[in-house]
Amino acid sequence: MALERVFLKATCGQMRVIEVILASLVIVFALSFANLFAVTPTSPKYEVTELEKLGYNVLYDLDKQGLLPRFVYSEDWSNLKAALRISLPIDVYFNLTVYDLNRTQINDTPIFYGDASAFENSKNVASVTYGLVGHDSYNPRILVLQLVRG
């Protein structure tokens, strides 16, 4: 009780406490600010998972906009390649192959971007399979998108 009274009434050293609080605030704000610009490293362990997620999301977004079935069923491979290049980050290389249900390749020209050696040498090549039901009639297509970071 006596100690409490002393503690509550003691006024000397207040400036030190203010200094500590201000210093702590500066550190917190500095950390928060630095966090905004932090470039977090990619994990080799989850690299393939991250690329798979990216691949699924890109194909799904293009499908939702109606671009994917339009380009695939009209066999407009150049526009499909352009759409993928726009949608994927610049350092992600891709190779898309379109098959029918019997796994016969449909695209006669490669839908490819990047360095071919990156696909051969990298240990982290992600492969995403995506299905389309048809455009005017029931005619499924299988899209296999391979992704690798360049």
Add this chain to the structure above:
Amino acid sequence: MRRLIVQKSGQFVIIAVLMIALMIISIAPLLHRTVTYYKHEPWEEYLALIGSIELNSERLVTLSLANYTQTLNQDILTENLEKWQIDTMKIYSGHGISLTYEAAYLNHSWKKQQSLSVANVTFILDIESIGLEGYKFTVVELLNLTIIAIDESNILVSVKDENKAPVTDLEVGNFKVIDADTNSTIGLEQVISDYDEKEQLIYRLVCNCTVPTSVIVEVWSPENIHAIAKYSL
């Protein structure tokens, strides 16, 4: 209690404690983000997969309805559903996907002032690889054509989808007008879209002659779903 309120010497300590607590709370989200940055969330990569199956199943119902309204083949929906059920397993082999349906409905009500073509399917999706079981989603596709009024050479119609939202971008090629008495086709000069307070968007079909008292209007949506409405004065 009174003593505590009256005393002023401890106020500074309380403020200091509150500020330290505030700082700890501010740092907590930063620490949480750092700790969980590499935490693997298996759901995230499958959300687009589930979305793609839903989207393509919806498209299957649309193209089945379009086919049904062209051919009136009542089996087309179940045929397509059964094929899609097998093919999803083939396409996504390795995921343990099973797509089934529990109710499939296909119908049309034509040659009335308010006509419609409709399909309704409830799907059940299981994905073994992520432990997803019994995920149900319902797809409804509908095209509603209503002849609102006839005025000399103009026919006012509204075309709506399953959400009662107007179907946009319809042109002369999407409509056909027939004299119900003689069964002859009436030429369309142009299709003008107008705003209507009640219907939101209506189409004014401008014919090349005076519209007869009994008329049939046919419409094909951009997805090629067909509907036929009839209007008699």
